[in-house]
Amino acid sequence: MRVAKKMTDSCNEQELDELRRGPWTLDEDNLLIHYITCHGEGRWNSLAKSSGLKRTGKSCRLRWLNYLKPDVKHGNLTPQEQLLILELHSKWGNRWSKIAQHLPGRTDNEIKNYWRTKVQKQARHLKIDSNSKRFVEALRQFWLPRLFEKVEHTSPSSSTSTSTMEVDQKNLNPQPQGKEGMMENMNSSSSNSESSGFKLPYVYETSLHSHSYNVDNNNFDKISLNQPDVQELGSSDMSILDFQLTDAEWISNGLADTFWNMDQLW
DNA sequence: AAGCGCCTCAACCGCTGGTAT
């Protein structure tokens, strides 16, 4: 185990030499869990000292929040979660903690890793910048349709029945107004996800319910035609939904068949 | 079996903003 030599925390040299780094042991985990169970989380620096762990407060906090905390989910992201990440990233960029707030049990670190290892990997395959309009268009054309398809197949509440969708859509009314309204809806969707199945972000949900969605024909453009819903977002931020089809030709030009292997993504 | 390269993800680092003194 390496020993920390450089720290920004306020520790003297002797403390620095005693601090542990690297992977946590089972004993350390148990100690941290036991301490937090007794005393609660927070005040990480004093926690680190009082608990007897030879770790920095930062390290304790990270270990707890990203791994040990009981409500942290482990395992692969579901298609629903991936869909939400793509949408939220298109709105907020690399605001990982903000995105994580809308995925219960998922950490900013996990989402960040997902983006870097899965999404940016696809961007590299396509030889385009993952922050570019082109890549967002590629997502819209090829990735999201397949995610929608996965969501339809995996969601327990999903149904191809039009009547079911109409009922669900009625339940969404009155529609939230503006960006804040949308985010409230997304918050409630996220909080409901564990008990009653995942709900799509407001804009996707209404879009899907408004049009018969045809994955095979890459008919995802119908969603962007649902302008009133999109405008209700009231956001000046760039969104996946903002793009029109005019940029799609380059993707159709053989690239998708070659590179867009969705099976690698989950 | 060994060596190599790639990928994943837990953990670290530097920085920033908020708060207390």
Place this chain on the structure above:
DNA sequence: CATACCAGCGGTTGAGGCGCT
């Protein structure tokens, strides 16, 4: 107001796992 301290954030790293040769 200035300073110190702390929590949290986003970027980066590197150990370990895995597949391929």
